[in-house]
Amino acid sequence: MERATCAVVGAGIVGVCIAYELSKRGIDTVLVDKGEPGMGCSYGNSGAISSASVAPLAMPGVLASVPAMLGKPDSPLFLPWRYLPRALPWLTRFVLASRSSVVERSAARLAELHRHAVDRHEALANEVGVPEILIMRGHLHLYRNDAALNGDAAAWRLREQHGIAFTRIGRQQILELEPQAPADYNVGVYIEDQATVRNPFRYVQAIFQKYKDGDGRFVHADVQDIQRSANDGWTLSAANGAIEASEVVVAAGAWSGRLLRPLGIKLPLETQRGYHVQFQSETAPVSRTVVLTDHKAFFTPMEKGLRVGGTVEFAGLTAEPNPRRAAILARIAKEKFPGLEGQPFETWMGHRPCMPDTVPVVGPSDRHPGLWLAVGHGHLGLTDSVGTAITIAEGMLQARGQTPNGF
Numbered sequence: 001m002e003r004a005t006c007a008v009v010g011a012g013i014v015g016v017c018i019a020y021e022l023s024k025r026g027i028d029t030v031l032v033d034k035g036e037p038g039m040g041c042s043y044g045n046s047g048a049i050s051s052a053s054v055a056p057l058a059m060p061g062v063l064a065s066v067p068a069m070l071g072k073p074d075s076p077l078f079l080p081w082r083y084l085p086r087a088l089p090w091l092t093r094f095v096l097a098s099r100s101s102v103v104e105r106s107a108a109r110l111a112e113l114h115r116h117a118v119d120r121h122e123a124l125a126n127e128v129g130v131p132e133i134l135i136m137r138g139h140l141h142l143y144r145n146d147a148a149l150n151g152d153a154a155a156w157r158l159r160e161q162h163g164i165a166f167t168r169i170g171r172q173q174i175l176e177l178e179p180q181a182p183a184d185y186n187v188g189v190y191i192e193d194q195a196t197v198r199n200p201f202r203y204v205q206a207i208f209q210k211y212k213d214g215d216g217r218f219v220h221a222d223v224q225d226i227q228r229s230a231n232d233g234w235t236l237s238a239a240n241g242a243i244e245a246s247e248v249v250v251a252a253g254a255w256s257g258r259l260l261r262p263l264g265i266k267l268p269l270e271t272q273r274g275y276h277v278q279f280q281s282e283t284a285p286v287s288r289t290v291v292l293t294d295h296k297a298f299f300t301p302m303e304k305g306l307r308v309g310g311t312v313e314f315a316g317l318t319a320e321p322n323p324r325r326a327a328i329l330a331r332i333a334k335e336k337f338p339g340l341e342g343q344p345f346e347t348w349m350g351h352r353p354c355m356p357d358t359v360p361v362v363g364p365s366d367r368h369p370g371l372w373l374a375v376g377h378g379h380l381g382l383t384d385s386v387g388t389a390i391t392i393a394e395g396m397l398q399a400r401g402q403t404p405n406g407f
């Protein structure tokens, strides 16, 4: 039997950051994962520290745009008919979250969570000994023309309202930033104060190593359930043993719902499966995070070459990856950057843990003292990992000032 003051379930970027932060603050912590740290969704993301992304995914008008996207074979959104009944309750909530009043509330909460993300990651990368993993060259969003940019006007207005600085630029300035920018993009928006992690998996590993170099413990276990123990703490049960802890943090990404449901906590959590294509080369045709907005695809200069990340696929936690989704990303990449033709690449699929209003649930459970949630970071879990860890650690130490989250 393993015992600790706090057990953190899930060693993705969120759980690893939490365990490290707790341990740094003197809380005896055990981190638990069924696999190797960082091998879940945090393995293959696009590495963008996007503190400017305050616009939730469900924006006013989203319902009108979905049928057109679903109809196109190379659409960034894919929902197989057989999965529709499963996804429908979540999609209904998603559409309801696109009401202006909800959007404004979500944007304010996202802005709060994202605040200081770039500075915090810079400090963390230094602290864990991998400062070279970050590039601080901003993010460039590319549009074909003004009409396309106007289609996203509501999201850019929200950024403005939250004090985020960005610059609209034309073709010449795009080329000054990115000389190989594809010819069909004439309008750009440059957000200078953004960063990129050039190897998200190595980043998780570096934080994990630093955690272990301190007093941090790790247990390899597939937690089957979490129950109140006789001494008012918690027991985590797994096939290879039990773990006793006074506090538990559930940070199990898209799998968190299964652990929380028996405790009466029904999170509206859905996996949005995303894909990446990782070209294997020394160099990349872009020097910073570049977003091709029409394909909703992120082009990132990783340590091992260009990574193209994107796609939202609704198909649940158990279905095999769909090779067609990754093939679409590879085709777009080669079309836009013909020099990639013939380069070898690897593909990957990960489960983004998504809430309908885009806002993760971070803090103590309202129902169960000693149970903490760090769940639902969706498309921005890397960005918000450090902020989440600080919120949980401060909350646990102070046990005050938390707003009810309804779960």
Ligand SMILES: Cc1cc2nc3c(=O)[nH]c(=O)nc-3n(C[C@H](O)[C@H](O)[C@H](O)COP(=O)(O)OP(=O)(O)OC[C@H]3O[C@@H](n4cnc5c(N)ncnc54)[C@H](O)[C@@H]3O)c2cc1C
Pocket: 009, 010, 011, 012, 013, 014, 015, 032, 033, 034, 035, 036, 037, 038, 039, 040, 041, 042, 043, 044, 045, 046, 047, 048, 049, 050, 221, 222, 223, 224, 251, 252, 253, 254, 255, 256, 259, 273, 274, 275, 276, 298, 309, 310, 349, 350, 351, 352, 353, 375, 376, 377, 378, 379, 380, 381, 382, 383, 384
């Ligand atoms: C294609 C793509 C691109 C992305 N790009 C970005 C980006 O540029 N910027 C950004 O900020 N975010 C991005 N994201 C989102 C980001 O990757 C996720 O939000 C983040 O990785 C979620 O982290 P997590 O720790 O919550 O989950 P995960 O990394 O999935 O970790 C959860 C862990 O819990 C463990 N676990 C689950 N159940 C149990 C159990 N019962 N017992 C023990 N262990 C368990 C799993 O093994 C896993 O290791 C992207 C995602 C995708 C798919």
